Amino acid sequence: MLKYLYLLVLLPMMAQAQLRDDFADGDFTALPPWTGDGASFRVTSGQLQSNGPAVTGTRLQLSTPCLASTGTVWEFWANLKLATSSGNLADVWLMASRTDVNDANNSGYFVRLGGTADEVSLFRKDSTRATVVVIDGLDGTLASTTNNLVRIRVTRTTANRWTLERDLTGGRTFVAEAAQPIDATYQRSVAVGVALVYSSTNARNFYFDDFAVTDATPPLLTRTIAVDARRLDVVFNEAMDPASATVLVNYRLQDGLMPTGAQVLPSNPAVVRLTFGSDYAAPNVLEARAVADLYGNVAPGPLTATLVPAPVAPRAGELLITEIFADETPSVGLPLSEYLEIYNRSPTKVLNLGGVRLGKVGSTSVAVLPDTARLLPGQYTVVCGSTQVSQFEAPGRKVYGPTNFPSLGNDGDQLVLRGRDGRTLFEVTYSDTWYRDARKKDGGWSLEMIDTNNYCAGADNWTASTDPLGGTPGRANSVRAANADVTAPTLLRALALGPVTVRAYFSEKLDSASAATRSRYSLAAPGPAVSRAVPVAPDFRQVDLTLDSPLLPSRANTLAVQTATDCAGNASGPLQSAGFALPEAAAPGDLIVNEVLFNPRVGAVPFVEVLNRSSKAISLQHFQLSNGVGISTSTRTITAQPFVLSPGQLVAISPDAAIIAAQYPTSHDPAALLVASLPTLDNSAGSLRLLDGQGVQLDRFDYNKNMHLSLLATQEGVSLERIRASGPSLGNNFHSAAGAVGYATPGRLNSQAQDAPGGDQELTVEPEVFTPDDDGQQDFATLNYHLDQPGYAVSVNVYDALGRLTRRLVRNETLPTTGFVRWDGIDDRGHKAAVGYYVLLVELFRPSGGEKREYKKTVVLGARF
Template identity: 70%
Template sequence: MKKFLFLLLFLPGLAHAQLADNFSDGNFTANPTWTGDAASFQVNAQVLQSNGPAVTTTQVALSTPCQATIGTVWEFWANLRVVTTSGNYADVWLIASQADLRATSNSGYFVRLGGTGGKVSLFRKDSTRTAVAVIDGALNSLSTTNNLVRVRVTRTTANQWTLERDLTGGRAFVAEAAQPLDATYQRSVAVGVFLNYSSTNNRNFYFDDFVVTDATAPLLARAVPTDARQVDVVFNEAVAAASAGLPANYRLQSGAVPVSAQLSATNPAVVRLAFAADFAAQDVLQARNVADLYGNVAAGPLTAAFTSLPAAPAFGDLIISEIFADETPQIGLPLSEYLEIHNRSTTKTLSLRGVRLGKTSSTTFAAFADTAKLLPGQYAIVCGSTRISQFTQYGKVYGPTNFPSLNNGGDQLILRGRDGRTLFEVAYSDTWYRDAVKKDGGWSLEMIDTNNFCAGASNWTASTNASGGTPGRANSVRAANADALAPSLLRAIALNATTVRAYFSEKLDSAAAATVGRYALATPGPAITRAAPVGPDFRQVDLTLATALLPSRPSVLTVQTATDCVGNASGVLQPATFALPEKAVSGDVVINELLFNPRVSAVRFVEIINRSNKFIDLQGWQIGSVKPDGTASTTVLSTGPLVLAPGQLLAFSSSLAIITTQYPTSSDAANLVQTASLPTFADVGTAFLADGKGFEIDRFVYSKALHLSLLVTQDGVSLERIRTNGPTLGSNFHSAASAAGYATPGRPNSQAQDEAGGDQELTIMPEVFTPDDDGQQDFATLNYHLDAPGYAASVTVYDALGRLTRRLTRNETLPTNGFIQWDGTDEKGHKAAVGYYILLVELFRPTSGEKREYKKTVVLGARF
């Protein structure tokens, strides 16, 4: 028998044997090494013999490493000198997941010799479960007290099993009829023997001539992508690292070769390939010259087709293309809010796993399920989790929990990737409908050109579909609407002594915007050390300075170029002047114009002006209103940085669109700021201005009586400050001129007057005035410059015949410099007649008893 096996080992079919042991060396501890219950076995006459404890129900095992699993032949000889029963049998493991064959969690395949029925059978064991027969052998094959058998088991590369045995111990094999398919286990660590016996049979099991042969080349089972550029190549058996780890042995159908090939440390049948570019949606992998562990080479090419995995979306891949924020009145769509998302890629399937949808005003986000995906070019509807059934008729629908409530008037929506990066952002407004009827509800907002996804109002409009929208499909308003304009620099603000924020007209390419060399401060100015684009819309860039700025010291920011998010690049941009803001004190910033009684369907506004030499940050400042009953309400003017330069004015309103419509020629959009709301100003009340800490900066006690009494209506007419540096008193305000449209939001006041010049004690300006509210000499001012404080004054107007026309002041204490105005009306509020008038000025100093009296002439005229 030993000579026969020795010759077999030199046959060509056995040249690739992974294991061959006939124990001719007299041991089982080397060539190969068997481990386990070594004390329970011995080699006797060049045969492996059991030698365990003489105890009933003893179990012993011995194994040796072997990774052969498929395209393999296993052979062994055995002699069981026992009457086989359920308590006396031997299991010869062909494929085992663990070297310890007695472990209850062991998995794989084994041949059972004996047991109930005295069979030679092939079993499969699934971890802790009871083994099941794969090939159930013939009854009573092993039924004597001296059972001699040689077994051969073959598993093809197609996972078909054959069990053969020769009950004489020779090689005249007889096959069992069944040849089943079973591909459950593809990996192995060991082969070996497991014995279960009674006390009298402890030395009655004999084994010899173990041979495991793999003469088949490996096959490519499948290719499994793990991301957009990596794929796991799975072979049907373990492969050799030397050949499997060569990138040149693989390629895609496009000809691309991987940049790396790494054999798995946990599964030697798997090789991970990494490529330099994303896979196509459908791809084919080719493998050549890959060898198994036994030298069998697959010349190839072996091929495996695969579908690329859904890729995590990059910026601009996944967008919101439709917004249905106001569902009533119903036009045709369901009465539920929805958003439409769109995969802009024509080649990539996008995985929505971990993608989050929300509003920048909230910390709660809706997360898509791990299985959510969008095919190239596909649209999907996103709605509340309880509203999915309302939209299934339109196409793919996702209903994540925490779907954000959409504000009818406008909101800022954002999509973030699972790594937190911004994928898409839009700050929509109901002005984007461009249609007063559709703005009232029932119609969706649709993106016009999805290739211009960074644009705002210019690329959105109301749906034209008769149902009110196009959920789940291409938009009804789709058209080419490319962005051909490069970004401009709007302004710059010093957030603190070493940080300057630059504001741009549109969304920037965040990577390009982070280039420090694009920015500089005009000499002499500190160097810029860092540029950090500000998400989520990237319209701002925070610049870090090497040295600190000085308060209210103007600096100039220059930008060499700016690139928007679709790639339009500018040249050198218009520079922006800024300075580090200072704290304001009372009177630095004052109310410059107030519209408290707007026209029907119009809105109020408040205009302020910085009359100091400081740069002042209005962040957190409030405008307030106190009614005669003492109740007050306030509105924050700006939640973010908003710096007011010396001499600069800004007007605040809840609707800039209405303001510019009401005052098209007398407003300046560059100096208008939108607020969420403004306080309600009664016809009589107090307007006040407070800083971010609530400290009062200015207060204006106003009433409708301050308006020119000759006005036909006061609706839509503002009160304007006459002199910037004058007090915030009713006497320093006048109705805006009719020629200026009755209000000048964001522009210099129509009734503004320069300070009186010269050294004269009393002057009249102008000497001829025409109170017709046309903005030209609408009132006369008595300017005074007194030689000392403490004077009280009475100013009375008389006509040319000496008749009392109007008392302007009566025993009113005056500052040393100021003015008193006459609007041309008499004591009853009627317009005085055209002609000459005398202003009698009586000054009295109570401390000294000194009296002075002056007469000034003025002409009240009329235009013809």
């Protein structure tokens, strides 16, 4: 006998709703239709019996439509005439999201009969993820090897409390499991069904009967959501009867406004969309009366729900990225996929995320959130790749998987959220230094924002997650705490980008509205006036100023900022200032290599220091450093951004400023360090060249480890410093940095620097007493010369007080008319010469005229006691 239990004769969807089937008519293909692996089932003596192939590992399934969800009782009879195991069991689906209950993407609730523990248990399945135990039944319940008879009853209340009961005689004297948990994960269903797996001898040993699904509870109104100013979505806890749910008089707003239209949504029969003839007031309360579910259960009412405001487009500071999972390996507990967490910071607004774009600065590819995307006040969502959504789905968690989800750099990236209209909503430029934990920096842990009210902050407001799983996707951050911004912004520097454009750089993100006030900016008189101020998106740490007349090249000027306000509202004091000048093209020799560390200590990094020895302001933008010759040449661009060196200014270029600071804590200048990649520097010798943006060589220094002071215990971590800025880029104009300053001076005046001598003397020696102990004070003697005409060949030899040859410094070399020769106190054998008086014999010979001159200069090699 087969029948449906009709509670309301006129319900058009009754054939898909509440059901009862005892297979007494000998058929399972109609009234109601069970579909799936129909050829592998049959009805025997009024019972549904498995009849599949005798092949181990076979999986079968049948299902029939049913929309019942909450306030429902499911009941069925079964007999498994076999010994249950992990390969011999049956799953009876109470609520399934797909008619093929074996589909990997199916989700819902099912009762498992058998398994390794020979039990009756209630499970939940979340799409492609592993099953979750809701009620763990008593082990050994189905312990027979030939006759596991049981009748099951499962109840789910409208409060989502579950009860699992069983009668092992097949009758209705039920015994309940002690656990009665609450689980509200799934509120919708399309089918009930059975799924089997068995070994070859058990193909016909599964029997089922007396399926009954009963809903005798009226529907509940869960919430009301504004679609727009004249439409509301009324959400019930179960599928609704269109006949009663579309009766207009069954609804009214608390202020008396009634709808002019009502429709049950085809995509979700638990939602009724109401349309009003005029804009409704908000806030408001909706009342519903005399509405019925699909099974005829009427809620007399009134049912009420406070109106959730209509979703609005987010504004800056309302939609935030609050968690970044950029390095997913090694796994700590999170899925092996990158994700971002996005948060609605507004306490009252429902945000419409439709059209919101997520991207990286410098990339044209963006991920666009779907038009249906919404975030309630204070709600989080996970955003990940389109193929990773199932990895993050979990009860109560909202997940979006747009195409073109950006690849997140492990070391850092600049991420931007933009509205549909292209306006910047949020920007963050993160770095792996933000973890503040070397272990977590290596992967498996997310970066979390500390204080969402301090969303403009950078490194100070982010840190590694402390959650045992490695992160908190879709929920409040584990590190959340008060971390207010109370610091006002400062003006860091100013750069002339062109004759009429000056860019001001600030220490933190500015309030873009106040930063656009041009009266806040002025140039020192008689400079041009500021005609326009435009904050630079997306991070608003810079402001571009347009001038009403052009700047003159290389003329020093000063930008003054009356006040600056960050996006947290902190205002700076008046008249911050920064100098700048309009740069001009560099000529060969204007910029020179001033210091080079090519053999750093183990674990350290090299650096190259560049000096502007011209009277020009010169920008390093697109300039290059190159090392090597021919096919072995290694070349790197110094910076793609404007970076101006004023006359006499120097900068040390290195891939890691933090390591430089740690290696030379007292002899570096942080303001003169520029982080950039360097060409490969051989630790023995190289040909280092400085090129402008067009590849023109400005300077070349052929370094060699033999240029170092031979008395050094080690050359590791010791730089070669230029002695005279005006001198040539040759080995005799470089010397090992002094030990007294830590053996290098990145970004600071060279420890071995000398000024060119003054006066008209032809030959001079400075100092008259020198002490070659590498302390940075009189470490070498310099023979300065000024010749009356070019063309001389020069030899310079050093003799001790007894006339013995100590060192040949120069042998028949043609020299320029002005220059110097250096003696570092080392003899021809590479040993330090003894303390005492020495004579520098200088022989000049001009082949063209046959003229020969000879000079003697004395110097004292001393020692400190």
